[in-house]
Ligand SMILES: Nc1ncnc2c1ncn2[C@@H]1O[C@H](COP(=O)(O)OP(=O)(O)OP(=O)(O)O)[C@@H](O)[C@H]1O
């Protein structure tokens with residue numbers, strides 16, 4: 001009997017990227033399966049955003065990036081998006097003078113309808129659903145983040161890359177985003193969640209990678225990482241006093 005091995009949704013191998021002389025990614029291996037939330041942790045400047053940009057073809061890169069087994073490392077950003085990778089940058093990149101509805105419409109694939117694609121998405125984002133005719137620029141930070149993620153999902157991707165979606169948001173909003181990511185993963189979407197907070201990774205991710213100075217310093221489960229006090233102390237601003245994660 002042969003054992004079927006699932007092709008990873010995203011498989012990165014030996015990925016390198018530099019800004020001028022400075023090598024920022026120094027041979028990254030990472031995998032995200034369909035329906036899995038994978039957290040990528042690291043301190044400021046570790047290279048996490050550069051990794052997302054390298055996958056998306058937004059910085060020059062060397063190495064292998066496979067989507068569903070297909071090599072994409074030479075593809076253009078627009079082709080990566082067309083084949084199902086959605087990316088929400090730290091900057092969110094919304095159109096502030098357009099309404100929530102108009103921003104969402106811009107995320108749709110050609111020929112797809114708002115009612116079919118966006119309304120089901122909004123069912124799990126009640127805060128945003130109530131603000132469809134409001135200009136994106138006047139939304140709160142949390143609402144803007146939800147809109148950026150919903151617009152990314154309007155393109156019906158198979159993989160969602162989120163760069164620090166919970167940064168600076170109130171705990172109640174973070175909880176809503178976390179619940180929504182859970183819903184997406186249960187629908188089979190793969191999520192690569194760039195984070196700085198171990199608490200979020202512990203709550204959400206099935207697997208976690210910790211990056212330090214352009215290399216993977218730890219790969220495993222969030223609970224496994226939480227036990228690695230030395231690794232945490234070295235690569236994250238972490239303290240286990242009172243059993244809390246102060247990140
Ligand atoms: N456009 C750029 N030109 C030159 N250096 C850059 C550029 N973007 C990032 N860097 C440098 O590359 C390194 C990695 O940056 P990156 O943004 O990937 O880190 P990060 O892990 O996302 O951290 P953070 O989001 O907290 O800044 C840092 O030293 C940063 O200063």
Ligand SMILES: [Mg+2]
Pocket residue numbers: 048049050090163
């Ligand atoms: Mg970053």
